[in-house]
Amino acid sequence: MKKFTNRGRLPLFTSAAIAGLLTLSACGGSSDDATEGADGDLTPVEVGVIPIGDVASIYVGQQEGIFEEHGIDLTLTQAQGGAAIVPGVQSGDLDFGYSNVTSLVMARSQGLPIQIVATGPQTTGSADEDFAAVMVAPDSGIESVTDLEGKTLAVNTLNNIFDSVISSGLEQEGGDPEQVEFVEMAFPDMVAQLEAGNVDAISAVDPFAVMGDEAGLNRIYGPFSEPVEDLSIGGYFTNEQLVSEDPELVESFTAAMQESQALSEEDPELVREVIAEYTDMDPDILEQTTLPRFPQEHHRESLQQIIDISVETGLIQEPIELEELIIDGA
Known part of the structure; x- marks a missing residue:
């Protein structure tokens, strides 16, 4: 890697x-x-x-x-x-x-x-039912973690658990994590910033992931459930x-x-x-x-x-x- x-x-x-x-x-x-x-x-x-x-x-x-x-x-x-x-x-x-x-x-x-x-x-071990998710707007064209290349992805803290496991998972899928721009952003701000078009994707945890669900966002990746088992x-x-x-x-x-x-x-x-x-x-x-x-x-x-x-x-x-x-x- x-x-x-x-x-x-x-x-x-x-x-x-x-x-x-x-x-x-x-x-x-x-x-x-x-x-x-x-x-x-x-x-x-x-x-x-x-x-x-x-x-x-x-x-x-x-x-x-x-x-x-x-x-x-x-x-x-x-x-x-x-x-x-x-x-x-x-x-x-x-x-x-x-x-x-x-x-x-x-x-x-x-x-x-x-x-x-x-x-x-x-983690629950289920990408569909976990308390953390990478989320995108429904019309973003981003359907998988590898589609994040060339995109901006919000994480709550740079150089920590979210960006490291997402990058590991992206490379597992054949992608290049160096092509993703990680942006530091507080969890409460993420849904609004994504809807405003200021980032392409967010790494949200509940309850903010649930708020993303209610706003119509799509979950495309489970950062806690997919790169590392359990x-x-x-x-x-x-x-x-x-x-x-x-x-x-x-x-x-x-x-x-x-x-x-x-x-x-x-x-x-x-x-x-x-x-x-x-x-x-x-x-x-x-x-x-x-x-x-x-x-x-x-x-x-x-x-x-x-x-x-x-x-x-x-x-x-x-x-x-x-x-x-x-x-x-x-």
Whole structure:
């Protein structure tokens, strides 16, 4: 695979990046003194999350008391993006955090000692029924991913999971990703910008993909479901210092996440109810939204493919060791 020549600088994760990005929104728990629980003192734990459906399972676990059962007094702090969460965990301002797997691979490749301790959402595996889609106007003449050559494609963040997996998928189909112009654009702006003719295609996630459906857009490619089988989208991570100094806490957090993921997989209506509480999603849109799968174990093959794609597309210079990125048992 060719490395991209039309990419900008790779993002660097620094402590300064956290300034001003973490919001004041926190849900449940307390980050002060330990709280007395039914089985003794609970350990305060603060986790950085993004207010999207990907992190529904941790909210389910908080609401259903799963973390308390594992001795954790959980505080969920919403950040505006993963760029704040990685340095927040690295500096110790956050105990754990959520981010997409490509960002975590990039952070590890830059020497940040972070490790994924629990898996997050996973693609449904169906290009027609997934929570992410490449979408185009019905009269665009674009019918497949290879038709994107010579076109502009909006992604929410350059040099990250969307443009790398789409480029990998395009090359799998015999296309040239260097012929696609990736444009950075916020998800809420994508449908309107496509309708205005400012881009030729968008990479949307639900609920914005559902909004695209309602606007009459066509789905031509599943960026999470087609290039990588059973793609792991994101994970919950911490820094190696916490792993070393408090392995029991890490084990407890991992076990609580696994139970939360399992419950979320079993009860999609509960997931929708929880998402409605921590986002501003319209109830009608939420009902049409495709939920991700919530596995309990790492999908090692998928993670290794993300590492390989990150090297092939030039996001990282050298491959990282999978077993250094993840904690066994998660």
